[in-house]
Amino acid sequence: MVTRDQIVAWLKTVAQVLEENKDYLTQLDAAIGDADHGINMDRGFKKVMSQLPGVEDKDIGSILKTTGMALISSVGGAGGPLYGTLFMRAGMAVDGKYELTDEDLAALLQAAVDGVVQRGRAQLGDKTMVDALTPATEAFKQAIGEGADTIEALRRAVDAAEQGMKDTIPMLAKKGRASYLGERSIGHQDPGATSSYLILKALLDVISQPQ
Amino acid sequence: MKKLINTPESFVKESLEGMAAAHPDMIKIHLDPNFVYRADAPVQGKVAIISGGGSGHEPMHVGFVGMGMLDAACPGEVFTSPTPDQMLEAAKVVQGGAGVLYIVKNYSGDVMNFEMAADLARTEGIQVANILIDDDVAVKDSLYTQGRRGVGTTVLAEKICGAAAERGYDLKKVADLCRRVNINGRSMGMALTSCIVPAKGTPTFDLAEDEMEIGIGIHGEPGRERMKLKPADEITEMLALSIIEDPAYTRIVREWDDEKGEWVDVELVDPPFQPGDKVLAFVNSMGGTPVAELYVVYRKLAEICEKKGLQIVRSLVGAYITSLEMQGCSITLLKMDDEMLELWDAPVKTPGLRWGV
């Protein structure tokens, strides 16, 4: 079970983690993109933080949808519509809920990934955030299917995201700016897959803390 | 980092404020969400032309707002696509009842943000067409990449479509024209130095004193190939031949189908250049290269065009689509027909491009 307060704590942690990793993500983007991913995500979650106080007593769906809208209107680049859509769809999947069962969480993750794929049309192996998000969602669903508890299922999801993120290193980029580099995109870790891993890891960290 | 700025955070906003103060007869600005729009907007009964993209390419796009060109431009952060709320607000302010054309450079961020904006504008009852510009021949295939980037042809499309809208073309006609300009334009660029994104503070890539980067985009992203620096004539030849000898280019783009009420995939083909074609030759500075060097490039370009049987009927030389302080240049050739030629010559009055008025 994940509570509304944990979701709020998660978003705050994400904002903190993205601020800490702003230079790191930007550096990754400098290698195969345009050196702004960390800056964009940090700006986006600062905007989320400024709007969170207005909605943190609402249901989880509203909180996540507000997060999505804040990202859409502040991140820009590819990350803006993609992460904006991710949080919007995540919110729509759990509309009106104040706590989430494992099934809710699975539905949330699946809707979020589907939104990203619909918006960006990237496939697995294109060297994008999808390479972290899809395996993570699959791992989570499989884990709860096998009877794992929320923390354990999330741990496996985060492990899968981390593996997916690392797996982007040898990939040839087929979507986003990195695709313009052709062969030269090989050997670098995708910034979007990295931010996706960090965001999921933040959720695990918050859920693992004793309440 | 040495720049004429106050802080990286305030750079885009302060630059816009300066523009508005300098050109009150042509433009106004709206802040939060940020956009620049025609001082006399909305022009009733005219299709509104809106473009936008990351900042750092000035004068494109904000400098091309005014009579005969754009009705509004939405600047993002430096090299970062603007957001849908900017594009939507701009559309609401400048639309004159005849619909809106969004001219979008083909970068995944720009494409997705403009698609979201178009969806939102339609829910507000505004008719919208999105046309992509993807003219950078440095990107070879479209199957395994995001497709070609939008570069120099964007400037020419904004001028030509702006003139068409001014003459009363309806939305479908302006959109068709924009698509036609795009498939007939090809570009390629190169860099002698990198550039510094203010918020980052260090060069995006390192180039040794004797190296250059060929096939760059306009965001300080590395190009396709790094090589030893060569004389201007050889560089010009490399760029020009890549453009002139580029074979037919096929890709699928997403456009809105008004009748079906949904986004559809459309296959577009760029016809290759042929001897006898009339072209507009555009030599552009990436920001840090002086005009005199551009003319050295133009000199060789004109010679190559003549040898290849291309007749240059118009030219444009200067810094129009830049990458901050990057040194380097790009070449664009656009095959012109009579209608495009007439629209190119039509009056334009913007901070960045002005003639016939």
Ligand SMILES: Nc1ncnc2c1ncn2[C@@H]1O[C@H](COP(=O)(O)OP(=O)(O)O)[C@@H](O)[C@H]1O
């Ligand atoms: N079409 C797409 N589908 C999914 N993810 C994408 C797509 N295009 C880009 N990305 C992701 O976005 C990240 C880059 O984000 P960002 O730097 O914020 O945007 P931009 O590339 O516009 O500067 C990439 O690392 C990649 O993971």
Ligand SMILES: [Mg+2]
């Ligand atoms: Mg980027």
